Amino acid sequence: MKSYKHLFSRALAASPGRIHFAAHSHHLWPDASYEGHMAAWDDAASLADRKWEKVFGEVIPEAQRHIASELGLPDPRTLAFTANTHEFLSRIFTSKWDGKPIDVLTTDGEFHSFRRQSARWEERGFIKRRIVPCEPFDTFTQRFLAAMRDRPAEVAFLSHVMFRTGLRFDGAEELASYASPDGPWVVLDLYHSFMAMPVDFSKIADRAFLMGGGYKYAMAGENAAYLHAPPGYALRPTQTGWFADFGAMEGKQGEVGYNADGSRFLGATYDPTGLYRFNGVRRMLEREGLDTAAISERCAKLRAQLVTAIEASEAGSALRGAELLKPNANGSQSRFISIRHPKAVEWKSTLMANNIYTDARDDILRIGVALYHEEADVGAFCAGAAKVLG
Numbered sequence: 001m002k003s004y005k006h007l008f009s010r011a012l013a014a015s016p017g018r019i020h021f022a023a024h025s026h027h028l029w030p031d032a033s034y035e036g037h038m039a040a041w042d043d044a045a046s047l048a049d050r051k052w053e054k055v056f057g058e059v060i061p062e063a064q065r066h067i068a069s070e071l072g073l074p075d076p077r078t079l080a081f082t083a084n085t086h087e088f089l090s091r092i093f094t095s096k097w098d099g100k101p102i103d104v105l106t107t108d109g110e111f112h113s114f115r116r117q118s119a120r121w122e123e124r125g126f127i128k129r130r131i132v133p134c135e136p137f138d139t140f141t142q143r144f145l146a147a148m149r150d151r152p153a154e155v156a157f158l159s160h161v162m163f164r165t166g167l168r169f170d171g172a173e174e175l176a177s178y179a180s181p182d183g184p185w186v187v188l189d190l191y192h193s194f195m196a197m198p199v200d201f202s203k204i205a206d207r208a209f210l211m212g213g214g215y216k217y218a219m220a221g222e223n224a225a226y227l228h229a230p231p232g233y234a235l236r237p238t239q240t241g242w243f244a245d246f247g248a249m250e251g252k253q254g255e256v257g258y259n260a261d262g263s264r265f266l267g268a269t270y271d272p273t274g275l276y277r278f279n280g281v282r283r284m285l286e287r288e289g290l291d292t293a294a295i296s297e298r299c300a301k302l303r304a305q306l307v308t309a310i311e312a313s314e315a316g317s318a319l320r321g322a323e324l325l326k327p328n329a330n331g332s333q334s335r336f337i338s339i340r341h342p343k344a345v346e347w348k349s350t351l352m353a354n355n356i357y358t359d360a361r362d363d364i365l366r367i368g369v370a371l372y373h374e375e376a377d378v379g380a381f382c383a384g385a386a387k388v389l390g
Contacts, residue, residue, distance in 0.1 A: 059275050071190075154185070
């Protein structure tokens with residue numbers, strides 16, 4: 001297996017001996033992201049007040065092209081950027097509100113940004129949730145679609161790949177068939193599939209909101225969240241900022257105007273450095289001849305090696321005795337494995353204390369692989385886990 005460690009020389013050298021298997025939580029940054037980060041600083045210094053001309057004229061269009069290509073979007077201009085996906089959640093849902101609780105169909109497997117916010121909105125009577133359990137895994141997609149079929153929600157929101165278990169939703173096309181500009185709206189959180197597995201959303205690009213970001217598998221860190229806003233949906237977002245009509249800022253201010261493309265979902269000033277890093281990473285991958293399919297194939301082999309080793313007790317009896325979740329019977333898998341055990345958080349802390357990085361969510365220990373791993377790294381993880389966990 002070819003090594004790509006040289007692409008991550010700065011991050012790996014920063015902590016020699018660290019065994020990092022938490023790329024699904026906080027991906028190590030490649031050297032190209034450092035170069036992108038410094039380019040952002042240099043532009044801010046040299047361009048000063050004219051920095052945003054370059055950001056809007058070059059940096060954002062490049063990032064839009066990369067993401068549109070990755071997702072199969074026909075028009076890159078449907079994409080907007082901000083610091084985090086939580087901001088886009090607020091803009092979508094406030095745009096849907098018409099004075100009565102919004103009927104929302106969702107799952108019990110959503111990440112905290114939506115789980116927490118939606119629970120708080122429900123407390124205030126802003127929304128009313130119908131929650132479809134993720135388990136049993138083998139019927140999840142069918143059960144979610146059945147709930148939508150029986151009573152189409154005003155907003156259907158769910159993750160394409162669930163952050164705790166890696167469960168994949170396979171019904172995007174049917175779900176999007178219910179969508180229309182007046183409602184229902186369909187929103188897919190792609191954070192654990194974007195650049196983690198090959199996807200093609202070209203068939204639903206005209207009917208579904210798609211959101212994700214650069215923090216994980218895109219290897220770009222924070223401040224690189226995106227939203228694809230389908231044409232004709234939420235033309236005048238309620239929660240808005242001056243970037244949504246950037247071109248009019250020097251003119252006389254009258255009515256609240258909006259751009260017609262995805263930038264209608266922009267807010268106000270944010271740090272664009274994450275987009276510089278993202279563009280730098282994408283250029284690096286192009287130079288290396290790497291795309292998501294190739295990286296996924298490589299990581300799938302490492303993931304399979306990890307699963308086999310755990311099942312063979314090579315990572316110790318503790319992990320062998322836990323429940324190794326296998327939520328998807330076939331097709332693309334998440335870049336991490338999930339192990340269910342009451343001691344998951346305790347195990348994560350013990351591993352971290354020994355410079356072995358995983359992460360835990362409640363009773364789930366997540367162990368993930370990345371481009372900077374090789375077969376020997378899987379062996380090192382297993383040996384370390386067996387030593388410290390037993």
